[in-house]
Amino acid sequence: MPHVLQFMAQLHRLGPAVAAALFAVLWAPTPALAQAQAEAALKAKLTLSLTRFVQWPGAASGDPLRVCLAQRDAAISQAFAEADGQVVNGRRIQVVKAPPLTGCNVLFVHASAERVSDLMRAVAGGPILVVGDADGMLNLGGMVEFVPVNDSIRFDINMAAFRQAQLTVSSQVLKLARQVRE
Template structure:
């Protein structure tokens, strides 16, 4: 009788644990994109003078925030021996103080102006605006088959004094601005 009761209790515990695991929310699109931003920072090298010793890595958002707090949650996370510092910025001048700038979709009308302003300044530009990498941005995030992927504009990174690791280049969906063109 006690064995029978123990089996039922164990089955109930396993059933409840399984249902709570099944009910655990999956990360949203912008939580995944926030994680990508941290990983981009791990696999990109900035020019020597751009990252001063002991300074944090400044991750900025230009425009309206689609992340819902996911970027703020990255505050203090270690990347390349530096803590991430998040800041939402309103202007191109403020964006120039950043190491990584995510250009929100709300800035699509000003995209050309923004990319020209960031050009050659040692800032990794990232966005999910359609065609971002082709337009001259550093890394463009795309959603394909319900998965977040990314395109890399190697020429834009070089122009900005940045170097993407070979691992990052291999993971890119498409790489633009190389001698062999998009892959």
């Protein structure tokens, strides 16, 4: 503790401008944190971009688009929170924590989510676009799984899950997928 007090006294003697600059450097996001935030932002943008190319049965353009997040990751939570209130295809985005899954149009399942298989069983057959990066999501009934490839994020699609949920996805999205499973 005496070392901390000596350090604080030295900072004070340097003057407020130098102390502020040093504080900014010491508390700046680490490259790993910045990379996690950038990756989370990309996944949020990809998820919301996908919603532009999916049609839900009986959805009206004025209905909210409820995006439910199953995750325990601050970067993912923040990235999706930034989209809250935006409009996609005439639908205002509402971002909420999952579970519960009531009223979800989109479920994003992050690798940090607990009980992924239980979540997947709960949404099976419902008109919910299930997207995420949890390992093996497509095998559990997910529709879109984000996969890291080199320094980028690609995605795989499970068409059987789309059909089971009675959702329609544009052929343009299928062309961009790394892999499409029937």
